[in-house]
Amino acid sequence: MSRYFTRFLLVMALLLSANSFAKENETSSESGKDLKTEIKEYIQHHLKDSHDFSLFSYTTDAGEHKYVGFPLPVILWDNGLKVFSSSKFHHGETLAEVDGNFYKLYHSKIYKTDAQGTINYDEAHHPTNAKPIDFSITKSVVMIFITGLLMFLLFRGLAKSYTKNNGIPTGVGRFFEPIVLYIRDDIARPNIGEEKYKRYMPYLLSIFFFIWFLNIFGLTPLGVNVTGNIAITFALALLTFLFTNLTGTKDYWMHIFDPLGDTLPWYGKLFLYPILIPIELLGVIIKPFSLLIRLYANMQAGHIVLMSLIGLMFLFKSWLGSPLSFGLAFAISLIEVLVALLQAYIFTMLSALYFGFAAVEHDHADAH
């Protein structure tokens, strides 16, 4: 166990150092703008999803941008399905012409433009061009797929090792089995209850490892900010919301629509309930919404802080400042590893708590 853990830490440390190295490469040069805005834009760009899987880019002596990575398929719905490779955009430098339509990549979003690629803005500097519905296989989608595949192989292997080895896991399963047991014994059981925890277990285990792995991948040189993307956290929170309310017991709904029960006569309820019931209903939505925002904000903030500190190294350009911000970036990286685990834990824990509310079954009279 401890041997695996040490190996794990070692791998993480290597990945983290490679991470900062990769970013150093990326931010190193871009002519025209000053370094500060360049770094800011780079961070902004990194936080967003990307239509191609580029590891880093550099500029040749001739001033030409070179990207290391590979393009991904773009799938658009614009009066019909349009599929083409993202290499057509040349990383946003050129227009992509498909079936006589022109598309431009602007701040990681695809807009429909004319042949010159003009973007029209409103007063708040938002583009007003038409946006085709974008179902592209983006960098995040690729990472979700890879994570899913990894999880499936990992846990399928763990499941198989039980039958092969008389109920004792082997290999990397020895590291993950205690975590699975922890989620069962310290998250699901106490929060949901002994009778009903079993049906929520697969979901809890899946979100925990999914969020944790993606958080960790976000810290690797791949640097994909998947869990810091609002669409991802929204989808996860939506699932928790659906699971909570679709499995809600009669007591759960009674608690929402009749929170005071027998403690108040009906004429009292007449005055209180127009206020109480909307609050309770709002609570049903706010609970998963807090999950959504918490994960998004934490991962987003972590990436911003980490990249800003790395960016500082280039701004300081001194013997004192740069090592200092390197040290800080390293320390924050380690904290981010912890945060990656912590956020996965919190998401799972709170989901279990909400499931516990939904699965509650008690005698209303004595419980309040």
Next chain:
Amino acid sequence: MEKLLEEFSLGLFFWQCLLFGLLLFLLWKFAWKPILNAVNEREDGIKDALAAAEDAKKEMQNVTADSEKLLKEARAEREAMLKEAREIKDKLIADSKEQAKVEGDKMLKQAQAAIESEKKAAVADIKSQVANLSVDIAEKVIKEQLSSKEKQLKLVEDMLGDIKLN
């Protein structure tokens, strides 16, 4: 909020739902179910094994108690047997001693009787021989003493003297 909405990508949301849904289903079926079952089975197995061990311990205690009881009984029996044997032995020895004594006494008495009769026979024999001898001696002495007249007279006188004394 506006920024968040702007950032929201429908395509990514779609892919996330699809891929995560698929992942959830596959893991549910092929990973979590067998893992949780195996773990439960193992835990039940451990519980059963512990209970069985407890039972075995109790059984063991019973068996020990039983065997101790048996041992005690056996020991008591052995002691009783030994005691009995000793008694029998003592009795045998005593009996045989007594018998031997009786027999010895008997033999001794017979021997004494035999000796007595032998002695008597011998004494009788000696007496007759002494009588013969003394008769012979007396004959010779008398013959000697009575060889002369004076001597015969003297004898008669002595005898007469003796008779007077008697």
